[in-house]
Amino acid sequence: MRVANTTIRAVNELTVRWAGVTSGGTVFSAPGAWPLLAFLADGAAGAARSELAEALGVPADRAAAAARELCAGLGTVRGAEAAFGLWTGRALEPHAEWTAGLPADAHGVLTGDADVDGPALDAWAARRTGGLIERMPVAGTPETELVLASALALRTRWLKPFDETYLAPERGPWQGRELRGLQRRSVLLDRIAVADTPGGHVTRLKVLGDTAVDVHLLLGEEGMAPGGVLGAGVGILADARRVTPGSRLPSGEVGPGLVVGRERTTTPRPPTLDVTTVAYGVTSNHDLLEHAGMFGLAAVARPVPGHFPGISAYPLRVDTARQSALARFDASGFEAAAVTAVAMVAGGVPELRWLSTSVRAVFDRPFGFLAVHRHARLVLAAGWVDDPEPYREDEGDQSR
16 A cells, blocks of 8 residues: 555544544544545635644645545555545536546435435445445435545455454453453464553554454553553554563563463473454444544534635535444454545525624713823823814805
């Protein structure tokens, strides 16, 4: 996958920020959302453009090119499929310059009939994810003028499968539960590592897939927040954390869930790495507008025109932005999918954001006055008026 390091770092930074606002069981895909934000930034102006660029981590004038490169790169990953879709209402004419910069996966038409548009959008999501995501996370309504969507699906099988086993943890949050455990033994000690992070130690296990897609399992110290653990995992990828590989770990309890033992033997024995984990399946639905600032969507959701002059002369605003995601991990492999979509409606009439004040002043009784030097604020003269000049009828039509 050929994608610029700057783009990879920007997308990973979104992953870290997104992880920081999650809680409980969840799954999300920053590469699913990032290109959509980039194409929006390409057509945005003013505060909307600046906000989107800040969320993306790249300048707005480079965002579309970076997004195209990312989409193309994702499409070259074995076992993965990436797609991009655009649907517009019949009355909306997007600028050719903007649509020319989009991946050429789809450009459909919205009829304005929810009973027609909804099933068509759902069918696209299901087809592009191999059935893993069955519905588009946004629904087409009569008011919807434009829908942007991305789909990402990947499947990989382990180079070394796990064996299924019964697992009943004796302590911790899962104590007393009967779980579908997974076990395997390897001689590759460096598949495991311990990272020393500001929030605590994190144990990372690499599980290698046959499509060059690997899964990193991350176990933090008790009490570490999910965002801290996931952020540490991203930091490990960027070599931003101090990491000790398994072959260099000392004896004893050396990391969360990790014990290293050494003993003398009468015959040579290869090193062993024994792993026990659990099978899991996670599904999540994310409303990106709940964290609009993080995704750069606060300004574009306001009902005022002028957000996207680069997309269309028709005024548009973001009405909904959502992602549906799924991940499954079992003895033989891993699969995941995410469909992210942004729906736009008419920007509406200008919002009346300012209060206009009208003042009428009548000096029809005695009043005072000051003559003040503007900068020094020195009063040069002061007075009071109680006997104004009288109106002279024979001078009423003369200029003075």
